[in-house]
Amino acid sequence: MTVELIPLKDRRIVIIGGAGFIGHNLALALKSKGAQVEIIDGLQVNNLLAYTSADAADNPNRDLYVKVINQRLELLREAGIPLHVQDARDYHALSRVLSQINPQVIIHLAAISHAGKSNKDPYSTFDHSLRTLENALDNSRKKVEHFIYLSSSMVYGNFLTEEVEETHPLDPIGIYGALKVAGEKMVIAYQQVFDLPYTIIRPSALYGPRCVSRRVGQIFIESAMKGGVLKIDGDGGEKLDFTYIEDLTNGIERVIQHPNSRNQIFNMTYGKSRSINDLVGIIKEHFPEAPVEFVQRDNLMPFRGTLSVKKLDDLIGYKPTNPIDIGFPKYIKWYKELDPSGKFWMDIKVSG
Numbered sequence: 001m002t003v004e005l006i007p008l009k010d011r012r013i014v015i016i017g018g019a020g021f022i023g024h025n026l027a028l029a030l031k032s033k034g035a036q037v038e039i040i041d042g043l044q045v046n047n048l049l050a051y052t053s054a055d056a057a058d059n060p061n062r063d064l065y066v067k068v069i070n071q072r073l074e075l076l077r078e079a080g081i082p083l084h085v086q087d088a089r090d091y092h093a094l095s096r097v098l099s100q101i102n103p104q105v106i107i108h109l110a111a112i113s114h115a116g117k118s119n120k121d122p123y124s125t126f127d128h129s130l131r132t133l134e135n136a137l138d139n140s141r142k143k144v145e146h147f148i149y150l151s152s153s154m155v156y157g158n159f160l161t162e163e164v165e166e167t168h169p170l171d172p173i174g175i176y177g178a179l180k181v182a183g184e185k186m187v188i189a190y191q192q193v194f195d196l197p198y199t200i201i202r203p204s205a206l207y208g209p210r211c212v213s214r215r216v217g218q219i220f221i222e223s224a225m226k227g228g229v230l231k232i233d234g235d236g237g238e239k240l241d242f243t244y245i246e247d248l249t250n251g252i253e254r255v256i257q258h259p260n261s262r263n264q265i266f267n268m269t270y271g272k273s274r275s276i277n278d279l280v281g282i283i284k285e286h287f288p289e290a291p292v293e294f295v296q297r298d299n300l301m302p303f304r305g306t307l308s309v310k311k312l313d314d315l316i317g318y319k320p321t322n323p324i325d326i327g328f329p330k331y332i333k334w335y336k337e338l339d340p341s342g343k344f345w346m347d348i349k350v351s352g
């Protein structure tokens, strides 16, 4: 039986937390398909205000990340995507912006999107992640056709099997994963009580242009660009399901369009984990001189691996095309083009 896809063209979509790494890449992709996409973002968390405030004066990465975030904002402006600078913790202000836009789809990304930072600051992690989610859900009742929530592979905790399906037990370690489980339950409850159709997406280990979240691949490349050391946590044998941003944005487009995505939870990754040592091998092809050092790993990081994307493929047709051998060279190319003269890299600092 052929399923009729909902066209992206003219679909009114709001991305809350949309000026972040995933959000701006997704907004650009959706806009290029003709969607009427608008962004709500406070720019405070892991974004422009965090790196330009007086508190960030001593942050060694400040110059680089302000340049990267400005590139995001410029691309959004060029694409004609409205950015509503609004803190989504403010229920009434969020209500006002949403009723002006009247979206058919809401994609909720706002959060403190980093496990280490969440453990250091649980109070504001709760507010930026769960308070914003509750505000968005409450403003969606009876109005919004589809609510999409970005959860995480961290809901599983340590993977009990080499490959995990969506039915794997949820046993998170630490604040970030615990709040993601709570967020999933809230989204499901809004469907049960108010009939709000949802899709929950669990990505993992994303990478790609214009990220400032300091995940492993990004730290390696930035360090190598400055002639620094690649510091590997543990022995490098640990595996992650590295996912190129374009595979995720393609997957989310499919979720918006396909009726089978409603009221489902999906893993959304490349679908095959690779070791940190494999990743270092690829990075060394581009930076052969970069020295490698092994350091102690963070015990609060769960041991992960492959997330099965079989359900996603079976239900809506998902075909990722970027293993790390293809995705990382594209990512490195973007870094090298950020300042072709190389002068900027000589002048700035980055932390190792």
Ligand SMILES: NC(=O)c1ccc[n+]([C@@H]2O[C@H](COP(=O)([O-])OP(=O)(O)OC[C@H]3O[C@@H](n4cnc5c(N)ncnc54)[C@H](O)[C@@H]3O)[C@@H](O)[C@H]2O)c1
Pocket: 016, 017, 018, 019, 020, 021, 022, 023, 040, 041, 042, 043, 044, 045, 046, 047, 086, 087, 088, 089, 108, 109, 110, 111, 112, 113, 114, 127, 128, 129, 132, 150, 151, 152, 153, 202, 203, 204, 205, 206, 207, 212, 213
């Ligand atoms: N990047 C990954 O590898 C990854 C993996 C799994 C899940 N996720 C989830 O995907 C979502 C997006 O991740 P990202 O990598 O784009 O993170 P990001 O930090 O780049 O973006 C988050 C955005 O949310 C905004 N925000 C935070 N609090 C806000 C508030 N109170 N009001 C308005 N805006 C607010 C920030 O300003 C920022 O632009 C997060 O929920 C994250 O937990 C990310």
